[in-house]
Amino acid sequence: MTDITLSPENSLRHGESLFRVRQLQDNVEARPAPSRIAEPTRLNPLPSKAYFFWLMAPAIILLACISIYPFFWMIYMSLHEVDIGSATWNNFENFTKLFTDTRYLKGWALLFQYSLMCLALQIGIGVFLAVVLNGARFEKVLVTALLMPMMMAPIVAGLVWYFLYNGTFGWYHWLFQSLGLLDAKSILASPNTAMLGIVLVDVWQWTPLITLITLAGLKRVPQDQLEANMVDGASPLRNFFSVTLPNLYPVLLIAVMLRFMDNFRFIDSALVLTGGGPGNATKILPIYLFEVSFKFFKLGRGAAIALTLLVVTIILGMILVKVFDRQQTRKT
Amino acid sequence: MARVTFRNVWKKYGDFAAVKDLNIDCPDGTFLSILGPSGCGKSSTMRMVAGLEHISAGDILFDDKRINDLAPKDRDVAMVFENYALYPHKSVFENMANPLKLRGQDTGRIKDRVTQAAKLLEIGHLLERRPQELSGGQKQRVAIGRAIVREPKLFLFDEPIAHLDAKLRAHMRGEIKHMQRTLGTTMVYVTHDQLEAMSMADQIAVMHEGELQQLGSPREVYNKPVNAWVAGFVGEPAMNFLTCELTREADRLSLSHPNFSLALKPDQAGCLNGSAGTVRMGVRPDALAISMTRPAEPVITGEVFVTELLGGDMIVEVQLADARIRVKTAPEFAGSPGEACYLSVNRDKWHAFDIDTGRAYF
Numbered sequence: 236m237t238d239i240t241l242s243p244e245n246s247l248r249h250g251e252s253l254f255r256v257r258q259l260q261d262n263v264e265a266r267p268a269p270s271r272i273a274e275p276t277r278l279n280p281l282p283s284k285a286y287f288f289w290l291m292a293p294a295i296i297l298l299a300c301i302s303i304y305p306f307f308w309m310i311y312m313s314l315h316e317v318d319i320g321s322a323t324w325n326n327f328e329n330f331t332k333l334f335t336d337t338r339y340l341k342g343w344a345l346l347f348q349y350s351l352m353c354l355a356l357q358i359g360i361g362v363f364l365a366v367v368l369n370g371a372r373f374e375k376v377l378v379t380a381l382l383m384p385m386m387m388a389p390i391v392a393g394l395v396w397y398f399l400y401n402g403t404f405g406w407y408h409w410l411f412q413s414l415g416l417l418d419a420k421s422i423l424a425s426p427n428t429a430m431l432g433i434v435l436v437d438v439w440q441w442t443p444l445i446t447l448i449t450l451a452g453l454k455r456v457p458q459d460q461l462e463a464n465m466v467d468g469a470s471p472l473r474n475f476f477s478v479t480l481p482n483l484y485p486v487l488l489i490a491v492m493l494r495f496m497d498n499f500r501f502i503d504s505a506l507v508l509t510g511g512g513p514g515n516a517t518k519i520l521p522i523y524l525f526e527v528s529f530k531f532f533k534l535g536r537g538a539a540i541a542l543t544l545l546v547v548t549i550i551l552g553m554i555l556v557k558v559f560d561r562q563q564t565r566k567t
Numbered sequence: 568m569a570r571v572t573f574r575n576v577w578k579k580y581g582d583f584a585a586v587k588d589l590n591i592d593c594p595d596g597t598f599l600s601i602l603g604p605s606g607c608g609k610s611s612t613m614r615m616v617a618g619l620e621h622i623s624a625g626d627i628l629f630d631d632k633r634i635n636d637l638a639p640k641d642r643d644v645a646m647v648f649e650n651y652a653l654y655p656h657k658s659v660f661e662n663m664a665n666p667l668k669l670r671g672q673d674t675g676r677i678k679d680r681v682t683q684a685a686k687l688l689e690i691g692h693l694l695e696r697r698p699q700e701l702s703g704g705q706k707q708r709v710a711i712g713r714a715i716v717r718e719p720k721l722f723l724f725d726e727p728i729a730h731l732d733a734k735l736r737a738h739m740r741g742e743i744k745h746m747q748r749t750l751g752t753t754m755v756y757v758t759h760d761q762l763e764a765m766s767m768a769d770q771i772a773v774m775h776e777g778e779l780q781q782l783g784s785p786r787e788v789y790n791k792p793v794n795a796w797v798a799g800f801v802g803e804p805a806m807n808f809l810t811c812e813l814t815r816e817a818d819r820l821s822l823s824h825p826n827f828s829l830a831l832k833p834d835q836a837g838c839l840n841g842s843a844g845t846v847r848m849g850v851r852p853d854a855l856a857i858s859m860t861r862p863a864e865p866v867i868t869g870e871v872f873v874t875e876l877l878g879g880d881m882i883v884e885v886q887l888a889d890a891r892i893r894v895k896t897a898p899e900f901a902g903s904p905g906e907a908c909y910l911s912v913n914r915d916k917w918h919a920f921d922i923d924t925g926r927a928y929f
Contacts, residue, residue, distance in 0.1 A: 459652035462619050466723075467713070468640040468669035477665075481656040 312538035322535075329539035339540065342520035349434060349505075349519050350498040354491060356438045361445025361490070362483070366475070368446070369453045382447065384440045393504030396436045397423075400508070423509050426516035433505045433517055437498070445490050452486035453479070485562050492555045499548050520544060568752055569629040569720035570595045571616065576625035578611045578777075585611040587777040589625070593770065598747050598754045600768035602761055604800070608777040609757045613723050616755060618642050629720055640669070645714035646723040649730070651706045653698040653713075659685075660694040663712045670717070684716045704735050711743075715750065722747070722754040729760070740766050761801045765789065773797050790916075795847055795925035798918060804852045804882055807892035810922065811848045813839065822848050822919070825888035827867040832914055838929040839919065846928070847920040852895040854916035857883055858909050859902050867910040871902040885910060 313329055315322040333339050364381070368374055384392065399407040402421035411417040422432040456479050464478050502521045505511075511518035511526065518526075524544065528537030571593040578586035586608040593599045601609040614620040616627055618639035626633050634642055645666065653662050660681055667677045685691040688708045698706055707727060714722055728739045744767045747754045758764055764771045765785045773780045773788060781793045792798035798806045811822040820836040821828050831839065839846070869885040869892075881898045884891050885908060894910060902908055919928040 457650075457652065459648045459650055460654055462617075462639075463646065463648055463652035463713075464654075464665070464669075465619065465639040466617055466642075466644060466646040467666040470640065473669065478654060481654070484656075 309538045309541060312535050313542050315535050317534040329536045333539060338515060338523055341515060342518055342523040346519040349430060350495055352434045353437045353498055354494055357442045357445050357494060361442045362449050364446045365449035365453055369450060381443045385443050389501055389503035390507055392436060392440050393507030397508055400432060424513060426513050429509055429513055429516045433508050436504045441494060448486050448490045449483060452483045456482040488555060488559045496548060568595050571721060571753060572628040574626045576627060577623045578615060578620060579623040585777050589779055591772055591782060596751050596753055598767060598769045599772060600756045600758060600764035601772045601774060602758060602764040603774035604759055607774040609774050610725060613725055613755060613757045617644055617646050617723050643719050644721045644723055645717055645719035647710045647714050647727045649726040651710040653706060653709055655698050659696050659709050662709055663716055666713060666717050680716045684712045688712050703731055707731060722752050724756045726758055793927055795920040798849050802851055804893045806849045806851050809848045809890055811846055813843055813846060826869060829866060829912060835929045845922045847922055849918040849920060850912055852893045854913040855894045856911045857894045857896050861909050862911060866912055869908060871904050871906050871908050873904055
């Protein structure tokens with residue numbers, strides 16, 4: 236047979252079938268005759284729904300007390316002019332006024348700016364560190380050391396950085412100045428740089444979380460896919476982008492979800508560092524909310540702001556969960 | 568297409584030597600199967616060829632060109648992995664297109680090659696699917712498709728059908744062999760399944776504990792094993808081994824055992840010349856014939872221990888004084904456990920091995 240010397244090119248052109256799969260299916264997978272087994276007349280009972288309800292009741296009741304009751308109380312407040320001991324209905328004024336409140340709208344813009352800057356830096360640096368640390372010597376020791384910032388209370392972290400940024404004796408301030416990055420003023424004192432100042436603290440504290448999650452993800456990247464891609468002809472860098480990174484998407488999505496929700500809620504360090512200043516340069520929405528409610532004691536308006544913040548968080552969260560679900564269904 | 572040469576190749580992990588002084592010459596277009604139990608170094612050997620493992624000592628050559636220091640992407644080999652290693656985030660088409668894309672081929676040509684290869688493998692209707700939506704057999708064909716879209720110098724198949732169910736595996740053996748013959752590309756095929764190696768390969772390299780035991784055609788490995796280990800590993804059911812004494816009476820050399828004493832043929836006696844004492848006799852289950860009636864020339868007497876019906880064949884285990892041996896016979900065999908039976912040996916197909924080294928005398 237001359238076929239034996241055919242190059243793949245030739246045999247491909249001939250379009251000759253090398254695999255007689257259809258024949259196999261016809262031969263091997265002959266269908267059995269239709270079933271004649273009768274259905275059982277009685278099924279064994281499942282536990283009743285009430286049983287499951289009572290099992291969950293303690294958790295539901297606890298949740299209702301600490302979470303659901305305050306939630307409805309917040310909705311109630313958001314619809315009223317609230318004073319100590321009194322609440323008067325004010326025709327959604329708390330909400331309608333928000334649309335003309337420039338500081339509220341600016342708060343949103345700053346919040347997104349803050350959140351995106353944090354996420355971008357944390358994901359970038361976090362993934363880079365994870366790749367460097369993965370399989371390195373002393374990996375465990377280094378990771379443990381890296382996790383230290385996360386163990387610090389955010390308010391303490393804020394205070395520490397407050398001193399490091401200090402314009403007269405702050406070590407980082409001296410460093411930035413020596414590098415020519417700053418003039419005499421502290422990073423927190425100038426409206427142009429203050430946002431970066433609070434972002435850096437968040438990045439310092441929470442990048443380790445991203446690194447930790449990414450490291451766990453890296454351990455699960457299938458070795459044989461990386462090797463297959465190498466044999467297919469990929470360079471190491473190409474291999475990272477076409478195999479490692481796609482395998483990391485699910486864990487990175489979880490990381491993004493966690494961090495963006497935290498950024499919308501945790502303002503401890505920012506509050507300590509700038510309190511929203513200078514001017515309103517870092518007055519992200521949660522800080523503004525804090526001011527309205529607990530400095531000006533406009534509890535009704537504060538509740539309205541909180542409610543909008545909550546709704547947006549939920550919507551963004553749902554979008555991320557959707558994306559995540561799509562990733563998962565693709566996988567299985 | 569290429570000729571592959573292993574020249575004194577070693578693979579060491581610290582102090583442990585996974586592959587020891589391997590020398591194989593695999594001519595262009597050959598289907599070479601590396602056969603051995605797990606941990607024998609066969610996968611390390613293949614991974615060194617692919618460039619996924621560093622070659623500790625020695626050289627691997629493609630067409631007399633040393634490839635030790637080439638990166639996997641520059642070796643121009645195509646590999647099929649045990650677990651298929653398909654990219655889950657890419658469609659079947661993208662999976663198969665990957666090697667071409669990475670080599671910068673233009674889109675039109677990629678599309679041509681992939682659709683042709685897919686047609687060849689009868690997976691054309693699956694191109695838009697993702698690997699998770701495929702069955703094991705389909706995934707395996709996609710993995711093969713990814714290997715054949717290019718014209719590599721060499722195919723490396725690492726137990727590619729080990730995870731398929733038995734029927735599909737038997738089917739794929741024939742298909743892969745046919746594919747390799749048609750494309751004419753040199754193939755290194757790693758397996759622990761001696762049946763796969765026997766049925767597909769032109770040359771089998773049997774490895775054990777990092778050492779090459781025997782290199783030869785399936786027939787040679789089966790009929791002329793170089794040592795007791797190869798003899799025992801290749802063949803199913805496995806070869807029977809019995810410890811025998813060499814006895815000499817009136818210039819005739821015989822193998823003696825509590826159950827029998829059988830004369831060697833003159834040329835076999837010649838192979839044993841000079842040696843004396845104890846040897847291991849080896850005989851395959853299909854080189855023995857069993858009968859419940861004493862034949863004219865009685866040979867081995869024993870009693871039936873258990874019978875196993877395998878459909879077309881029957882395996883009878885026979886109890887001897889100090890051992891049990893297995894005999895392959897026709898399913899009509901009617902002996903029941905405990906009954907006396909008589910075995911005759913095809914003396915062209917028996918073997919004798921050194922009791923200490925396991926080296927084959929004949």
